[in-house]
Amino acid sequence: MKRIVIASITTAALLTGGTAAVASTGAPTTHATNVSFSEAAQAALKAVPGTLDSLDRDHGRWDAEILGKDGKWHEVTLDGSNAKVLNQHIDRDTDAEDAAEAKALRNADVSATEAARKAASRGTVTSVEFDGDRTPVWEVETVKNHKERDLNVNAQSGKVTQAPSDDD
Structure with a gap:
């Protein structure tokens, strides 16, 4: 039983x-993670106004990285059942790579929420992360019928493509 x-x-x-x-x-x-990606994004950006760099659902929580309007990188953890802020702090361990990421993120025409919306037709969005290396894209993970799918959403055009597979 x-x-x-x-x-x-x-x-x-x-x-x-x-x-x-x-x-x-x-x-x-x-x-349980009852809070959708868009609800979590809205709650994270309410806690720290700025530009969402990544949002990831993990173990009943949403973890966000935000480039704040203050120009600093912020990390916010939200409860997955009600979107309440559990933890929030400034990432003080930044380097030149973070500065390049911030510049590419500011130049993106497509936001994290728009990328998630474009990928949502392919499943439930569980993660969105900006990758400013080479051609800037949003790396989006979706789940549908218990199957995970990795997609790329071009940060300029919004075009959705299948992400190249990881051959680890």
């Missing part, structure tokens, strides 16, 4: 975009 309950909770959590785990006591613990 316990296996059926755990399997049911795991299935329900995965269908709603969350994850489920079993604590050492055997009691199920659910880390």
Whole structure:
């Protein structure tokens, strides 16, 4: 009976975009992520006005990196069930690569939310990250039918393409 309950909770959590785990006591613990990408992006940018550089759903939370209007890099962690800010701080460990990323991000015609919207037809968006190297793109991860898909959204044109596979 316990296996059926755990399997049911795991299935329900995965269908709603969350994850489920079993604590050492055997009691199920659910880390549901009910907050959509756009809701998380809006909450992160409300906490730190600026330009969203990345937003990633992980273990029932959303982790955001924002180039603030103050020109500093900010990291914000949001609760995945209600979008409340759990942690927020300025990233003080920046270098020349971060400055180049900031410049490319400021020159992008397509925002993180627009990139997510363009990729959403291919599944539920779980991560968007700006890559300013070479041709600036938004790297977008989507999930559909329990299958992860990596897409690139051109930061200038908005064109969506399949990301090259990682041959690690």
